[in-house]
Amino acid sequence: MSDFHMVVCVKAVSGSTEVKMDPKTNTIVRDGKQAVINPFDASALECALALKDDFIGFGMDVRVTVVSMGIPATESLLRDCIARGADDALLLTDRAFAGADTLATTYALKCGIEALDEDFDLLICGKMAVDGDTAQIGPELAGAFEIPCVTDVSCVQSAGFTTCGSLALIHGCDAGEETVYLEMPCAMTTAKEIGQLRMPSIAGIRAAEEADVRVVSAADVNADPARCGLAGSPTQVVRSFVPDRDQTCEAVEGTVPEQAAKLAKIIEEMA
Amino acid sequence: DEAAGAVDLDAYRDIWVFVQTDEHDAVAPVAYELMGKGRELADARGCRLVALVGMSPEGSLGDLEHLVCAGADEVLACRDERLRQNDAEVYAHLICDLVAERKPEAILYGATAFGRELAPGVAVRLQTGLTADCTVLSMDAETGLLQQTRPAFGGNLMATIICPNHRPQMATVRSGIFKAPDFDYGRSGTITQISLADDAKARVEISIPAEEWGQQASIADAERLVVVGRGIGSKKNLPLMRRLAEALGAELGCTRPVVEAGWLEYRHQIGQTGVSVSPKLLVSIGVSGAIQHLAGIGGAECIIAINEDPDAPIFGTAQYKVVGDAVEVVEELLAQLER
Ligand SMILES: Cc1cc2nc3c(=O)[nH]c(=O)nc-3n(C[C@H](O)[C@H](O)[C@H](O)COP(=O)(O)OP(=O)(O)OC[C@H]3O[C@@H](n4cnc5c(N)ncnc54)[C@H](O)[C@@H]3O)c2cc1C
Ligand SMILES: Cc1cc2nc3c(=O)[nH]c(=O)nc-3n(C[C@H](O)[C@H](O)[C@H](O)COP(=O)(O)OP(=O)(O)OC[C@H]3O[C@@H](n4cnc5c(N)ncnc54)[C@H](O)[C@@H]3O)c2cc1C
Numbered sequence: 330m331s332d333f334h335m336v337v338c339v340k341a342v343s344g345s346t347e348v349k350m351d352p353k354t355n356t357i358v359r360d361g362k363q364a365v366i367n368p369f370d371a372s373a374l375e376c377a378l379a380l381k382d383d384f385i386g387f388g389m390d391v392r393v394t395v396v397s398m399g400i401p402a403t404e405s406l407l408r409d410c411i412a413r414g415a416d417d418a419l420l421l422t423d424r425a426f427a428g429a430d431t432l433a434t435t436y437a438l439k440c441g442i443e444a445l446d447e448d449f450d451l452l453i454c455g456k457m458a459v460d461g462d463t464a465q466i467g468p469e470l471a472g473a474f475e476i477p478c479v480t481d482v483s484c485v486q487s488a489g490f491t492t493c494g495s496l497a498l499i500h501g502c503d504a505g506e507e508t509v510y511l512e513m514p515c516a517m518t519t520a521k522e523i524g525q526l527r528m529p530s531i532a533g534i535r536a537a538e539e540a541d542v543r544v545v546s547a548a549d550v551n552a553d554p555a556r557c558g559l560a561g562s563p564t565q566v567v568r569s570f571v572p573d574r575d576q577t578c579e580a581v582e583g584t585v586p587e588q589a590a591k592l593a594k595i596i597e598e599m600a
Numbered sequence: 601d602e603a604a605g606a607v608d609l610d611a612y613r614d615i616w617v618f619v620q621t622d623e624h625d626a627v628a629p630v631a632y633e634l635m636g637k638g639r640e641l642a643d644a645r646g647c648r649l650v651a652l653v654g655m656s657p658e659g660s661l662g663d664l665e666h667l668v669c670a671g672a673d674e675v676l677a678c679r680d681e682r683l684r685q686n687d688a689e690v691y692a693h694l695i696c697d698l699v700a701e702r703k704p705e706a707i708l709y710g711a712t713a714f715g716r717e718l719a720p721g722v723a724v725r726l727q728t729g730l731t732a733d734c735t736v737l738s739m740d741a742e743t744g745l746l747q748q749t750r751p752a753f754g755g756n757l758m759a760t761i762i763c764p765n766h767r768p769q770m771a772t773v774r775s776g777i778f779k780a781p782d783f784d785y786g787r788s789g790t791i792t793q794i795s796l797a798d799d800a801k802a803r804v805e806i807s808i809p810a811e812e813w814g815q816q817a818s819i820a821d822a823e824r825l826v827v828v829g830r831g832i833g834s835k836k837n838l839p840l841m842r843r844l845a846e847a848l849g850a851e852l853g854c855t856r857p858v859v860e861a862g863w864l865e866y867r868h869q870i871g872q873t874g875v876s877v878s879p880k881l882l883v884s885i886g887v888s889g890a891i892q893h894l895a896g897i898g899g900a901e902c903i904i905a906i907n908e909d910p911d912a913p914i915f916g917t918a919q920y921k922v923v924g925d926a927v928e929v930v931e932e933l934l935a936q937l938e939r
């Protein structure tokens with residue numbers, strides 16, 4: 330048992346800008362090619378690793394676990410998280426998880442996190458995934474665990490607060506930014522400003538080679554198949570299409586001074 | 601296929617709008633936009649439109665008549681000290697209890713910072729679906745199924761989503777998507793006071809509110825923007841671009857490579873991993889128009905794009921296309937504007 334346990338949820342997303350959809354199920358085709366860790370989750374992991382550095386300075390024993398639901402190839406991304414400083418990793422992979430909406434994804438992640446050998450003090454998600462882009466998993470997961478959640482966190486105050494069981498966070502709200510306190514266990518979602526993920530260390534790379542990433546199925550974590558994947562998803566994508574971007578665009582032609590004169594007129598008329 | 605948590609669909613009726621207020625009990629503008637759309641949907645379905653609002657104990661019930669003028673048949677108002685701040689857990693408690701009691705067929709939320717924190721918390725507690733950032737909503741009069749269309753992949757793809765077996769159907773909508781209705785002062789509706797359960801407790805304490813952070817100029821709210829990309833050539837051309845921004849009374853935004861090169865700070869970045877903007881005028885200079893960037897400028901009313909490449913994708917979203925060298929065109933434009 331560690332003194333402080335952080336769980337970071339990371340999602341593999343396509344590094345390329347192309348999207349392939351399965352025309353039958355209207356879900357994303359994930360062939361694992363060029364998969365990268367969702368950029369916001371890289372920041373979430375850095376946040377956990379920076380806190381870990383702080384706490385170690387207070388003589389605490391700290392553990393960072395990364396958890397992902399994804400295809401088997403995601404294992405290599407989790408290993409990379411370990412190379413960068415995470416302690417261990419859990420990969421939920423099963424055909425039963427395929428086609429999950431946010432509720433079914435939340436359920437699977439919750440089952441996985443509950444199957445860890447230790448409860449968490451702090452649960453960290455990225456602010457959003459750049460593909461599905463709902464920003465719902467963090468707050469849904471917090472709701473599922475009945476813990477408070479603060480979204481869009483750009484800064485975590487130093488470990489001084491944290492060692493006494495509460496956190497002080499700066500996060501984006503409708504009026505701008507505010508500072509809040511909350512008790513742990515709790516959840517948060519991170520903005521990119523929180524930090525850029527560090528590079529792997531030599532020791533980290535060695536640790537990653539030896540680390541055993543736990544790869545588990547729905548049954549391994551006692552997940553009810555009826556609540557997983559497509560079957561457990563209340564929402565259904567019934568149609569997907571590429572938006573029509575055609576716009577009537579007026580060319581502003583002529584020599585540069587002529588173009589500039591026309592632009593100045595357009596702008597003036599707008600005011 | 602009966603998924604876990606499926607419900608008796610016929611027991612659910614009416615459309616609800618969650619009306620967000622700030623700590624001074626002022627209604628967020630997006631709530632009126634949702635009322636306009638909600639009224640349309642309710643008329644299509646032949647059901648009632650209900651506004652749900654939480655306020656501090658001093659909140660004025662008289663002000664809520666505006667929600668009736670905007671289309672509500674009933675306003676459910678809860679005034680409680682615990683609702684002064686927008687705490688997602690407390691509000692989720694309020695909404696879940698009301699849903700259990702009154703069973704709405706659909707609930708709409710603004711996709712504000714708070715709405716995006718609150719709605720998922722409600723969805724998971726009710727074990728129902730939630731569609732994020734919808735841009736089109738329509739109602740099937742017969743079945744009551746809400747067709748929810750939203751962009752994903754930074755706007756690269758649109759998806760239409762339904763929630764067939766679970767209730768309520770829930771969606772969030774960004775501000776500026778739907779039009780706020782004109783007030784109809786002749787409408788009548790009821791205002792019902794409701795109470796919040798004793799065990800709803802805030803666990804997040806605000807120590808420094810946004811107001812005390814001071815006013816930071818945010819590009820998100822700017823009416824005019826000058827947006828620069830890698831095509832401006834180098835950092836030494838930035839002062840010229842700033843001068844243009846000043847001349848136009850505009851804020852400065854940029855693409856991700858400009859931030860990565862250290863020319864501007866992250867808070868200027870526009871796009872999928874930056875800020876979303878909705879200015880009246882956006883002058884885009886030396887920006888290719890990658891999909892991740894376009895994801896942040898969809899709300900702009902008028903885009904003037906300057907790029908040396910006549911086939912640059914940015915022209916696909918622009919109203920005015922200027923093919924030319926960034927520095928030359930801007931220098932000449934400044935000369936014209938400063939004349
Ligand atoms: C076109 C399209 C539209 C969709 N629209 C909706 C919709 O409106 N509502 C809905 O419920 N579902 C929707 N989905 C499904 C949704 O994309 C999936 O549920 C997805 O598994 C998680 O949602 P997200 O990508 O939006 O994640 P987000 O909620 O944006 O992710 C936030 C954070 O949650 C964590 N996280 C997310 N996924 C995982 C994972 N697999 N493993 C570990 N951590 C993770 C990460 O920390 C991430 O940064 C849609 C899918 C498609 C293809
Ligand atoms: C997961 C992910 C998230 C991302 N998020 C974002 C984001 O939030 N925001 C963002 O902006 N990008 C984002 N990107 C990056 C994005 O894909 C593009 O790389 C980026 O937007 C390109 O920036 P740019 O247009 O400045 O540069 P370039 O693509 O290099 O384009 C420069 C343009 O300038 C033109 N040009 C060159 N010289 C001149 C001249 N002398 N005069 C006039 N025009 C000239 C060129 O024709 C070209 O069109 C993201 C990428 C990924 C993979």
